[in-house]
Amino acid sequence: MNRNNILIHLALAVVLILIAAFAGQLNRWRTQWKSHVRIIPAAEKKRATTSTDIALAESRLKGQAEILVKFKPGVSQAAIDALTSRFNDRVEDRIENAPGWESIDDQDDIDPNLAVAQYLAQPEVEYAEPNYAIELDAVEAALPPIHPSDPRFEDQWALANSGQRGGKQGADISAMHAWLTTTGSDKVVVAVLDSGVDYTHEDLAPNMWKRPASIAPYQDDQLGTIEDEDGFNAIDNAGDPMDENGHGTHCAGIIGAEGGNNVGITGVNWKVRIMPLKFMNAGGFGTTKDAIEAINYVIDRKKAGVNVRIISASWGGTQRSRALQDVIQKAYENDILFVAAAGNSTVNNDRSPHYPSSYPNVLSVAALDRHDQLAKFSNYGVKSVAVAAPGVDILSTWLGNSYEEKSGTSMATPVVSGIAALIVAENPRISVDQLKKRLLASTDPIVALKGKTATGGRVNAAKALQ
Amino acid sequence: MSLSKEDAVEKARKDLAQRLNVDAGAIKESVEDTDFPDMALGAAEDDEMSGQMITSGWRIRLDANGKNYEYRADKNQVRLYKYKGKNYRI
Numbered sequence: 001m002n003r004n005n006i007l008i009h010l011a012l013a014v015v016l017i018l019i020a021a022f023a024g025q026l027n028r029w030r031t032q033w034k035s036h037v038r039i040i041p042a043a044e045k046k047r048a049t050t051s052t053d054i055a056l057a058e059s060r061l062k063g064q065a066e067i068l069v070k071f072k073p074g075v076s077q078a079a080i081d082a083l084t085s086r087f088n089d090r091v092e093d094r095i096e097n098a099p100g101w102e103s104i105d106d107q108d109d110i111d112p113n114l115a116v117a118q119y120l121a122q123p124e125v126e127y128a129e130p131n132y133a134i135e136l137d138a139v140e141a142a143l144p145p146i147h148p149s150d151p152r153f154e155d156q157w158a159l160a161n162s163g164q165r166g167g168k169q170g171a172d173i174s175a176m177h178a179w180l181t182t183t184g185s186d187k188v189v190v191a192v193l194d195s196g197v198d199y200t201h202e203d204l205a206p207n208m209w210k211r212p213a214s215i216a217p218y219q220d221d222q223l224g225t226i227e228d229e230d231g232f233n234a235i236d237n238a239g240d241p242m243d244e245n246g247h248g249t250h251c252a253g254i255i256g257a258e259g260g261n262n263v264g265i266t267g268v269n270w271k272v273r274i275m276p277l278k279f280m281n282a283g284g285f286g287t288t289k290d291a292i293e294a295i296n297y298v299i300d301r302k303k304a305g306v307n308v309r310i311i312s313a314s315w316g317g318t319q320r321s322r323a324l325q326d327v328i329q330k331a332y333e334n335d336i337l338f339v340a341a342a343g344n345s346t347v348n349n350d351r352s353p354h355y356p357s358s359y360p361n362v363l364s365v366a367a368l369d370r371h372d373q374l375a376k377f378s379n380y381g382v383k384s385v386a387v388a389a390p391g392v393d394i395l396s397t398w399l400g401n402s403y404e405e406k407s408g409t410s411m412a413t414p415v416v417s418g419i420a421a422l423i424v425a426e427n428p429r430i431s432v433d434q435l436k437k438r439l440l441a442s443t444d445p446i447v448a449l450k451g452k453t454a455t456g457g458r459v460n461a462a463k464a465l466q
Numbered sequence: 467m468s469l470s471k472e473d474a475v476e477k478a479r480k481d482l483a484q485r486l487n488v489d490a491g492a493i494k495e496s497v498e499d500t501d502f503p504d505m506a507l508g509a510a511e512d513d514e515m516s517g518q519m520i521t522s523g524w525r526i527r528l529d530a531n532g533k534n535y536e537y538r539a540d541k542n543q544v545r546l547y548k549y550k551g552k553n554y555r556i
Contacts, residue, residue, distance in 0.1 A: 195517065245542075247505065247517040283542040284505030285516040317506075317515045341518035344503035377503055377520060408504070408519035 066106045069119050070127040079124060087118055145176030146183070148259045150266045152403065157370045158254075158390030158415060159268070165393075167370030171458070173389065173415060175268060178422060178461035183259060184269030185425035189308040190255050190417055191298045191336075193291065194248030194315065196241040196278030199230055201249060201397050203257040203264040209273040215304050218297060231276035232297045234290040244282035246399045250406055251314045252276065253397030254414035255421065264403055265395055268418025268461065269425070275301070275308055280315065288321045295327045302334050309424045309435070312417035313340040314410035316354050325359045332361040335432045339417045341409035342366045342379040349381035358384050363436055366453055367391025367412040373448045378409055380452040386440060388449055389415035389459045419461045426465055438464055471497065471524050474539035478526045481537075481546065481556045486530055494529040507538040509545040509553040 071080055080102060084091055090105045106115045112130035119128040145160075147153070154164065159175035161167050189209050199208045211217070211229050218228040223237045231241035243249045252274045259270025277294040280286035295311065302308050311331060328338050342364045343354035349364070357364035357379075364385045367375035369392040374380060378391065391412030398404040416439065423438055424430060430438070442464040443457025450456045469477070475497055483490035502508045502523055506516035523540030536547040537556075546554040 245505075245517070247519055250519075280505075280515070280517060284519070284521070285510065285514055288513050288515060291515055314519070315515045315517050316504075317510050319510075319513055321513075344518050344520060345508070346503075406519050408517070410518040413518075 066112050066130065067104045067115050067119065068129050069102050069104050069125055071102065071124055072126045075124045083119075083122060083124060087115070089115070146179040147176060148179075148266045148270065149262045150257075150259060150264055151262065152265050152395060155395045155405075156265055158394055159266070161370060165370065168372050171368070171370060171372040171390075173268070173419065173458070174460050174462035178419075178465050179259075179270070181462070181465040182422055182426045184256065184267075184271040184422055185428075186271050186273055187307055187428065188269075188421045188424045189273040189275050189306055190269075190421050191275040191277055191308050191311045192248055192252045192255065192414070193277045193279065193294050193298075193311050193313050194243075194251055195245040195280040195282075195284055195286075196233065196243035196248050197231070197252040197274060197276035198243045198246075198249040198397070198399050199241070199274075199276055201253075201399075202401050203261070203397050204249070204252055204274065206258045206261070207256045207267070207269075207272050207274055209275040209306075211301075211306075215301070215306060218300060220296075220300075228297075228301075232278070232294060234277065234279040234293040234297070235281060235286065237293075241276040241278040243276070243278070243399060245280065245284045246404070247280070247284050247314070247406075247410065248276065248278070249398055250394075250396040250404065251312060251410060251414040253403075254394060254411060255312060255418040257397055264397065268415060269421050272418075272421050272425075275306070286315075288317075288319070288324050291315075292321075292324055292327050295324075295331055298336065299327075299331055299334050302336060307428075309336060309432075310417050310420045311336055311338045312414050313338060313356060314408070314413045316341055316343050316357055318352070318354060320353070320355055324356055328356055328359055329361060332432055337363060337420055337432050337435050339363045339365060339413055339420065341413045342381070342385045344377040344408050344410075345379055346377055347379050349379050349384040351381075353384065354379055363387070363416065363439065365389055365391075365409060365413045365416050366449075367407070367409045368446070368448075368458055369393075372446050372458065374452055375407070375409075375412075377407070378412075382451055382454060385453045387416060387443055387455050387457060387459050388412065388446070388453055391415070416459055419459055419464050422461055423464055442466070468541045469539065469544070470541075471539075474524055474537075474544050475526055477544045477556060478528060478537035478539065478546075481544070482528050482530060482535055485549075488530050492530065496527045498525050499523075500525045502538060502540070506553075507540060507543070507545050507547075509538050509547040511553050511555055514555075 116128045119125045161172035163169040218226045227239040233241045256267035256269045256272035259266030279290035279294045340357040366388040367378040368388045389412040392407045393405045394411040443455045479490045502521045504516045526537040528535045538545045544556040
C-alpha cells in the first residue's frame with residue numbers, strides 16, 4: 001500500500017468515525033428528548049405540588065414562548081443573552097419561582113424539537129423542552145375557540161385574557177374553549193341570592209327565569225301565597241325582586257348575560273335561567289333572616305320541580321348563624337350547590353371565619369386579578385377557601401341597561417357559579433357532590449395560591465367540562 | 467336618596483353631637499376618600515350580611531371632647547365604626 005492509499009484510508013476512517021460520533025450524538029439527543037420532554041397530561045398537572053412545578057405548568061399555557069430552557073447554575077445573564085442571540089432567539093420571560101428557567105421565543109419559528117436539541121447541545125444548558133399547550137385534549141385544542149359577537153367581550157379578561165390592559169395572557173377561565181363543549185342551557189336554573197336583579201336589562205332579560213305556569217305560586221305557612229312569576233323578594237315578602245342597588249345585576253351578568261347577541265357582554269353561560277332573589281336592600285346589605293327565607297324559597301321551588309341546581313351568594317359577614325348553616329345544609333341535601341364569596345378583608349378564614357363561606361358544604365371562592373395574583377383584598381384559607389376565580393375589574397351588567405367594572409370576591413363567586421351551570425348543562429344528572437368535586441379537580445395550579453386555598457388553583461371552565 | 471360627601475359629614479356630625487350631647491360646632495372633622503371592603507363599609511351591624519364588593523366612600527374622622535370617632539359613608543349610608551365596640555348604621 002503506497003503512501004497515498006494510506007492517507008485515503010485514514011481520511012475515510014476519520015469520516016466514518018465522525019459520522020458514527022454524530023449518529024451517536026443524535027441518538028443521545030433522542031434519548032435525552034424522550035427522558036426529559038414530558039407532555040404533562042391534565043391529570044398529572046393537577047398533581048403539581050411545588051412552586052417550580054406550578055410555575056412551569058403555568059408557563060406552558062397556550063400562546064406563550066416556544067421553548068423552556070434551564071441554564072446551569074452560575075451561567076450569567078450576559079452568557080444567556082449571547083447564546084440566545086446566536087440562535088436568533090430571544091428571552092421571553094424569566095420564570096419566577098423556578099430558578100434558572102428561561103422562556104425562549106424562537107424567532108425563526110423552526111421546529112421546537114430542533115430548537116430544543118440546539119440548546120441541549122450547549123454546555124451552559126442543563127435542560128430544555130418545548131412549551132406545550134397542555135390544558136386541552138388535542139382535538140379540542142385544534143379547534144378554533146369560540147368568539148362571541150358581544151361588542152364588549154374584549155374587556156372581559158376573566159373569560160379570555162389576551163394580555164389586555166397589561167394583564168397576563170392566559171390568566172382566565174378558558175371560557176372560549178369551554179364553549180366548544182357547551183354555551184349553557186335554558187334548562188339550568190341558577191339562583192342569584194343578592195340585591196335582586198334588574199330583570200329588564202337588555203342583556204339579561206332573555207335569560208331570566210320565569211315561573212312556569214305548570215308550577216303553582218309559592219306558598220309559605222307564615223307569608224301566605226306569593227305570586228313569584230319573576231322570583232322572590234324576601235325583604236318585602238313579595239314577588240318582585242327588582243334590584244335597587246346594582247350588585248345583584250352585576251353578579252347575574254357574570255353568570256348569564258346573553259351571549260352572542262351583539263349586545264354588551266356575555267356571561268360564562270350564553271344561555272341559562274337566572275332566578276333572582278332579593279334579600280339585600282338598595283344599600284347592598286340585608287339580614288340573615290331574609291337570606292334564610294330566600295334559601296327556603298329556592299328549596300321549595302326545587303321540590304316543586306324547578307331545576308335550580310346552584311345558589312350564588314356574593315355576600316357575607318362575620319356573624320355565625322346556626323339557622324343559616326342549617327338551611328344551607330338543607331339546600332345541599334336537595335342537590336343544590338351553594339357557592340359563596342370568601343370575603344374582602346385580606347384575612348385568613350381558617351383563623352377568622354367568614355360566613356356563609358366558612359360553613360360546611362359551601363364552595364368558598366377567593367378573587368384573582370388579571371395577573372393571576374390573589375387580589376390584594378381577598379380573604380384566603382387553605383382549609384376554608386376552595387378555589388379562586390377572576391374578581392378584579394370585572395365588567396358586567398348594571399342598572400338601567402348599563403355596564404360597570406367592579407371588584408370583589410362578589411365578582412369571583414358568580415364566575416364559579418357560572419362554570420357550575422355549564423357543567424350541569426352538559427351533565428344534567430350530576431349530583432351536587434360530583435359537581436363540587438368536578439369544580440375542585442379542574443383548577444389550574446397558580447403559584448400565588450399555593451398555601452392560600454385548598455386547591456391552590458384558578459377555576460378552568462374548559463377542564464371542568466372534559 | 468343618594469348622599470353627597472357633605473350630606474354624609476353633616477349626618478355624622480349631627481349623630482355624634484346627639485350621642486355625646488355636645489354642640490355640633492365644637493366637633494372637628496377630617497374626611498378622606500377611600501375604598502371599603504364590602505357594601506356595609508367594613509362596619510356591619512350584628513346579624514347583617516353585605517355584598518362582598520369593593521365600595522368607594524368616605525372615611526369621616528370626628529374629634530370631640532378630646533376623643534376620636536370614625537364614621538364611614540357612601541352614597542347609600544352612614545355608619546359609626548366601632549363605637550364602644552359596636553358598629554351602627556345611622
